[in-house]
Amino acid sequence: MTYTLAEEDYLKTIYKIAERQGVPVSTSAIADLMQTRPASVTDMLKKLAEKDLIDYKRYHGVSLTKAGARWATQLIRKHRLWECFLVDKLGYNWDEVHEIAEQLEHIQSDTLIDRLDDYLKNPKFDPHGDPIPDASGAYRMRYQILLSDLEIGQQAILVGVREHTSTFLQYLDQNNLALGVNLEILEVLPYDGSLRLRLAEENPLLISGQVARQLYVRQITSAV
Amino acid sequence: MTYTLAEEDYLKTIYKIAERQGVPVSTSAIADLMQTRPASVTDMLKKLAEKDLIDYKRYHGVSLTKAGARWATQLIRKHRLWECFLVDKLGYNWDEVHEIAEQLEHIQSDTLIDRLDDYLKNPKFDPHGDPIPDASGAYRMRYQILLSDLEIGQQAILVGVREHTSTFLQYLDQNNLALGVNLEILEVLPYDGSLRLRLAEENPLLISGQVARQLYVRQITSAV
DNA sequence: TTCGTACTTTAGCCTCGTCTAAATTTAGAC
DNA sequence: GTCTAAATTTAGACGAGGCTAAAGTACGAA
Incomplete structure (x- = not known):
């Protein structure tokens, strides 16, 4: 299974909002964070629901399904590992890596991210202290x-x-x-x-x- | 200046055909290599000509302008440096890296590729023996x-x-x-x-x- | 010089992801 | 229990990038 760039961005955004504010996640919260319009969000929510990545009831917000959460977690894993690479190997400062990792996280490959993980010696936290999920999606909560x-x-x-x-x-x-x-x-x-x-x-x-x-x-x- | 993924793919394809068969590059040659239809190619050629990346005369094929060639060369630089990374650092075999580099070459950043170049110790050839253009676009021809x-x-x-x-x-x-x-x-x-x-x-x-x-x-x- | 064929372009349509404007629903205030 | 304001969805459109079918162009052969 593979998803479009836009679909992946929505999944990650929903995941992040749910993590902070809990579920259900509102259409406008997504629109705010993604710099887009609520109407556009509604359109995409229908597509994601169609693909069983989210549970969606009109007018009542969304939450990720198990499949959606799994995919979102893998995106976060990719994002954070790439950030490690940029800082640890290429010498970037922690304030410079977000935009680039935002692009790198969409690279599709069955093996790339696990090889990168090994190459970086399986770090548990990224340069901002955020925990990095392992290949199965599990991660240690940070002391919050x-x-x-x-x-x-x-x-x-x-x-x-x-x-x-x-x-x-x-x-x-x-x-x-x-x-x-x-x-x-x-x-x-x-x-x-x-x-x-x-x-x-x-x-x-x-x-x-x-x-x-x-x-x-x-x-x-x-x-x- | 920044171009879409599709535009970049066309530029690179035109560059590659011109390098092997010379100019002008025909619509159908592009369509063949990109697994797409001649009609689609014609549409895109108009856009690229509009942006002064190619010289295009209806029914007579295209050639890259200076700006188009510069951009294509940078894409090739990115592609080949990423291939080096995948083989030298992540341990991939030379037959596994093309697809992944094909995606990585589109990452947009003013600094990323030069940092990667330094990190890899400025290689002059990629894992297939193809020469890697430097930041200015210059490269040593291989002994052909x-x-x-x-x-x-x-x-x-x-x-x-x-x-x-x-x-x-x-x-x-x-x-x-x-x-x-x-x-x-x-x-x-x-x-x-x-x-x-x-x-x-x-x-x-x-x-x-x-x-x-x-x-x-x-x-x-x-x-x- | 005129054909015939192969190549190219045009016309019209499709999907994706976005937008604006209008309509609808929810939920809180009274 | 209504009413109203805010949030959400629907309707209709658009640009990017692709497709098919039909029309137009180039050019070698006769």
Whole structure:
């Protein structure tokens, strides 16, 4: 079985929305994320339902079928592995790879992605800290705590980013906020939820609550 | 500037035909190679002419403009570099890479292919012995002698293949005819132009004239 | 110089994926 | 329980890229 580029893009979008907002996924949510019109989305939903990739009831949104979810997961696997390749092998920065991986994920081959996976030594996370599904579609959930949920005095390691825009990633670069850094909450400003952080060996850094809500961390269990 | 997938495929096809049979390139030659209908070709030729990628006069075939040739050359560069990647890094055999490279060559990025080129250490020839254009489109012509043009007693090194089908390449593999092998013409059968070859350390090998006309060799100048 | 045939183009239609405008449904407010 | 605003779907159209059938052109043979 093989699907068109447009069909694959819809599947991935539905998957991503369902992951964040749950099901059912609305027509307009899809249209927003894909920069297209609701009417166009409706047309495509009929086709995807026809192919049993989604469950669709008029006026009531959609959810992926098992087959649809499986395909979407493979697309995500491909996307994330290609991102690893671009960063680890070709030396790209993490803010430059999304567009290219967006194209590479549509390459059709029964063997390519598994060979790439082996070549990269089977990474479990991509350059943004997102987990990479294995060939069967399974993946380890990342430890999902937002930096904004920590309290004063707590220590944590930055393990992922929610937002993938290059402006956001460049902002992180400029403030030495790379995956793996150790940080501690020094202060939470009551007015707007801004955080003052201690980063190893550096002056304290002030980030907005908006930024803190885009950062996934793994809390360091000081003593148990 | 950016072109559609179909436009790129036509450009590459026209380039390939022009390279072998010269200009002008006929509508039906394009249709044959692309597995499509002459009427469809005519439609696309009008579009390509409109965009100044080809010179087109009704009923008289086409040739690439400077811009068209430049673009086609870049596609060939991308195709051949990706083939190198697939063989050298992912361990594919030379008979498996064409289809995948055919897709990869359409990836759009200003920087990707040059980074890939550097990563591969700027190879000058692809796995089939075809020359790889550099970023400016320039490339060294391969030494273009066909094995079928040699005479008895002459020695040569296999440097390239004309035919890229997997059945042909697998046939070569089975007979230890890999790029770089040293061979000598032992006999030319007058009846059908078959050749008897000596390959290093092996029993003599008989190949048809048909096969010999698909193999490029560099003659070894025994003494000058 | 005129045919006949092979090649090419035109005309008209199709599917895919998109759009706008209009109609319909849902669901919350009262 | 209506009513209305927002969301969704339908209807009809379009451009890209392909097809078939029919018409037009080129060119070698007589």
